[in-house]
Amino acid sequence: MEELIGREIEKEILGNLLKSKSAEFLAVYGRRRVGKTYMIETYFKGNITFHLTGMYQASLKNQLLQFSLSLQKSSGAALPMVAPSSWIAAFNALEQYLQPLLSKKKLVVFLDELPWLDGRKSGFLSAFEHFWNNWASRHSQILLVVCGSSASWMLHNIIHNKGGLYNRLTRTIVLEPFTLAETEEFLRAKGCKLDRYQILQLYMTFGGIPHYLKSVDKDKSPTQVIEATCFSKQGLLKGEFDKLYNSLFELASNHIKVVRELARNGKGLTRQQIIEKCGLSSGGRATIVIEELEKSGFIQQSIPYGKVVKDSVYRLIDEFSIFYLKFMDKRKSGDRYSWSKASAEPSYNIWCGIAFEAVCLKHVEQIIEGLKIRKGAEASVWRFVPAKGSKDKGAQIDLVLDRKDGIVNLCEIKFYNSAFTIDKTYARTLEQKESVFKQKNSNVSTIFMTMITTYGVKENDYSDKLIQQSLDMNTLFRQ
Numbered sequence: 128m129e130e131l132i133g134r135e136i137e138k139e140i141l142g143n144l145l146k147s148k149s150a151e152f153l154a155v156y157g158r159r160r161v162g163k164t165y166m167i168e169t170y171f172k173g174n175i176t177f178h179l180t181g182m183y184q185a186s187l188k189n190q191l192l193q194f195s196l197s198l199q200k201s202s203g204a205a206l207p208m209v210a211p212s213s214w215i216a217a218f219n220a221l222e223q224y225l226q227p228l229l230s231k232k233k234l235v236v237f238l239d240e241l242p243w244l245d246g247r248k249s250g251f252l253s254a255f256e257h258f259w260n261n262w263a264s265r266h267s268q269i270l271l272v273v274c275g276s277s278a279s280w281m282l283h284n285i286i287h288n289k290g291g292l293y294n295r296l297t298r299t300i301v302l303e304p305f306t307l308a309e310t311e312e313f314l315r316a317k318g319c320k321l322d323r324y325q326i327l328q329l330y331m332t333f334g335g336i337p338h339y340l341k342s343v344d345k346d347k348s349p350t351q352v353i354e355a356t357c358f359s360k361q362g363l364l365k366g367e368f369d370k371l372y373n374s375l376f377e378l379a380s381n382h383i384k385v386v387r388e389l390a391r392n393g394k395g396l397t398r399q400q401i402i403e404k405c406g407l408s409s410g411g412r413a414t415i416v417i418e419e420l421e422k423s424g425f426i427q428q429s430i431p432y433g434k435v436v437k438d439s440v441y442r443l444i445d446e447f448s449i450f451y452l453k454f455m456d457k458r459k460s461g462d463r464y465s466w467s468k469a470s471a472e473p474s475y476n477i478w479c480g481i482a483f484e485a486v487c488l489k490h491v492e493q494i495i496e497g498l499k500i501r502k503g504a505e506a507s508v509w510r511f512v513p514a515k516g517s518k519d520k521g522a523q524i525d526l527v528l529d530r531k532d533g534i535v536n537l538c539e540i541k542f543y544n545s546a547f548t549i550d551k552t553y554a555r556t557l558e559q560k561e562s563v564f565k566q567k568n569s570n571v572s573t574i575f576m577t578m579i580t581t582y583g584v585k586e587n588d589y590s591d592k593l594i595q596q597s598l599d600m601n602t603l604f605r606q
Contacts, residue, residue: 181243
């Protein structure tokens with residue numbers, strides 16, 4: 128088996144399905160380039176009995192021709208079968224191929240890029256439903272795996288299907304990007320000797336997307352990699368932003384509007400604010416757009432401390448989208464040194480702060496473990512905006528950890544290229560934040576002011592007085 132880095136939870140699920148004594152139906156979805164196909168092909172290598180990949184915007188005739196060629200390859204026949212006339216005929220042929228093999232080991236049937244097979248008026252979905260409900264589900268040796276990048280289609284037609292596939296799935300995997308620990312393991316396997324600060328810089332640009340991380344050459348610095356990948360004429364990620372969203376979502380223009388607006392509001396927006404700023408209808412369409420972006424890992428919902436679900440704040444946490452909209456969008460193409468120039472601008476430091484926060488919000492479990500909070504904690508954000516004309520002071524907390532042991536950690540997140548120094552001005556800021564939080568949350572008795580930084584906090588009188596706990600970036604690399 129080729130090396131499958133990380134994905135420990137997913138490996139356990141796949142292993143259990145392979146050992147199952149019942150028919151299994153697994154749906155895998157996730158964003159473009161996250162490694163769905165690679166994971167299935169690598170883990171089930173030697174067990175895939177039939178593999179069909181849909182073709183983008185192909186005609187029904189060509190999809191069915193591809194089916195016949197895939198069946199020829201799977202069966203080892205010298206010549207391809209005559210292309211079936213319909214999907215009903217195609218799935219009947221698949222049943223005839225699989226039937227004699229049922230007495231053997233688990234048979235993995237892998238249909239990749241399922242949304243592309245379901246062309247307009249193709250009849251694919253009804254034939255597929257019939258195949259599972261009336262044949263495959265009745266045979267314990269069958270493991271049906273379907274995969275797709277189009278989150279809209281997968282959610283509507285498979286995950287939340289209200290027709291013939293309602294409640295038929297036995298397992299679902301939402302394949303997420305690599306964590307920092309998995310990214311480090313991936314890059315080490317490529318022979319890269321970058322330190323953790325450099326890996327963090329790449330993660331803040333690409334996120335944990337395996338296909339993007341493949342562009343990291345072991346003999347190049349992060350600056351060289353980013354320039355070559357994002358700013359050169361042949362760069363891997365030139366044009367990727369629009370391809371990414373259009374491949375995932377139907378009517379992706381609304382999704383892009385939301386992402387752009389959230390990028391302009393780094394601390395997040397409520398659902399109503401999103402609707403108003405993006406000009407969306409307040410009905411089901413807005414709900415669908417927000418849900419699809421959240422389930423695909425682009426935005427994150429946080430319930431502010433002391434509030435309820437309707438007060439939720441949504442933040443853009445997809446690293447590549449944040450980077451693209453900050454530095455790549457509307458820049459002239461072919462400027463080979465755009466990143467060198469951009470990283471010397473004041474906006475670079477602003478981006479670093481926003482991107483590092485996004486990374487930390489994705490690694491809350493590692494932060495909780497690093498703080499040795501044994502009984503667990505509930506993560507949220509918090510901000511207080513005083514009314515216009517009020518003399519009250521406003522305040523915002525990057526991350527609030529409400530612990531089950533009666534303590535609340537107020538976490539300040541800071542990206543810096545060395546140990547962070549708390550000076551007199553910043554000390555006043557911290558004191559104000561804690562004071563305002565206490566005033567507005569009188570039920571909280573004990574507060575631990577906590578710093579999460581790249582290289583830790585430099586000890587001085589201010590840090591000794593104000594900071595109870597401090598973590599550096601190494602915490603984020605925990606498995």
